[in-house]
Amino acid sequence: MTRKYSSISVETTLATGISNSATTMTVASGTGSALMGGVTLAAGNTDIFTVALDVDTQNEEVVYITAVSSDTFTIVRGRAGTSAISHTGGATVKHVLTSDDLNFYTAGVATADAAVPESIVTAKADLLVASASGVVDNLAVGTNNQVLTADSAATLGVKWATPTNQIPSQTGNAGEYLKTDGTSATWEPAVATLDLTLNAKTANYTLVAGDVNKLITMSDAGTLTLTVPNGVFTTGQQINVQRLGAGAVQIRNDGTSVLTSTGAVSTAPDLRAQFSAATIICTSSNNFTVIGDLS
Numbered sequence: 001m002t003r004k005y006s007s008i009s010v011e012t013t014l015a016t017g018i019s020n021s022a023t024t025m026t027v028a029s030g031t032g033s034a035l036m037g038g039v040t041l042a043a044g045n046t047d048i049f050t051v052a053l054d055v056d057t058q059n060e061e062v063v064y065i066t067a068v069s070s071d072t073f074t075i076v077r078g079r080a081g082t083s084a085i086s087h088t089g090g091a092t093v094k095h096v097l098t099s100d101d102l103n104f105y106t107a108g109v110a111t112a113d114a115a116v117p118e119s120i121v122t123a124k125a126d127l128l129v130a131s132a133s134g135v136v137d138n139l140a141v142g143t144n145n146q147v148l149t150a151d152s153a154a155t156l157g158v159k160w161a162t163p164t165n166q167i168p169s170q171t172g173n174a175g176e177y178l179k180t181d182g183t184s185a186t187w188e189p190a191v192a193t194l195d196l197t198l199n200a201k202t203a204n205y206t207l208v209a210g211d212v213n214k215l216i217t218m219s220d221a222g223t224l225t226l227t228v229p230n231g232v233f234t235t236g237q238q239i240n241v242q243r244l245g246a247g248a249v250q251i252r253n254d255g256t257s258v259l260t261s262t263g264a265v266s267t268a269p270d271l272r273a274q275f276s277a278a279t280i281i282c283t284s285s286n287n288f289t290v291i292g293d294l295s
Helices: 032-036 099-103
Strands: 002-004 024-026 047-053 061-069 072-079 092-095 127-132 135-139 147-150 158-161 177-180 185-188 197-201 214-218 224-228 238-243 249-253 258-261 277-284 287-292
Parallel strands (some): 258 287
Antiparallel strands (some): 024 072, 061 072, 177 185
16 A cells, blocks of 8 residues: 655545544535545555544544545545544534555565665665565675575565585685686686796605705715606606716606606616716606707
């Protein structure tokens, strides 16, 4: 039902008395139109116009006019906290604004011409959403991590929903980075930093897993051997080596690993001179290529 108001309504009186159960009343002849102050009510009792009988007396009763026929009105009794009582002919009839007018809403939905009452929201994070032009309703809060989603099929046109393609949980992925392929996302091991860690050697040395991405420096007056073991490294891993001393540095397999290079002996390369350097790259299981300043 929609409230109707008039700023030019003219007070009148009852033409005849009414009982406490009467559902119609008749005002003084010819005054019905002035009482309505230009307001018309839609058929079917869908609009209401508020008046008070016996205004400012102990017999005051607020009633809703829901239909008009000249000077006779269909009424709903005992509104705005008042009680339905009998009224005598000549009782005043006056258009009024009540506390109900300020708090009014029907079936939990505020009408277009009324303030939205606080009671329409019932819980923390509830939202006010329009279900139609001038009609406001409560959208109850969703569950944790849901997002507000437009949905024309929903009563209010929006709903709370769990988003698709969410960022995967960070639990257990410390230090990793988020990788996307356009449709999904995964956590991947962090890219190694570009800073090299030095591992200085002055004697023969066999590489270990911890040497990946390090620079192995070899320095001695005599010849030193750097051995590349089998079963330690995986495809794509690399180790750098540099000859710092006057003594030669030779890079060798362990008898089962396979080396290839541009050195004079491709399977047994040597660093060419003092300060020469090379990179040992694992190309597949147990296979390595050595590139750099070799002889």
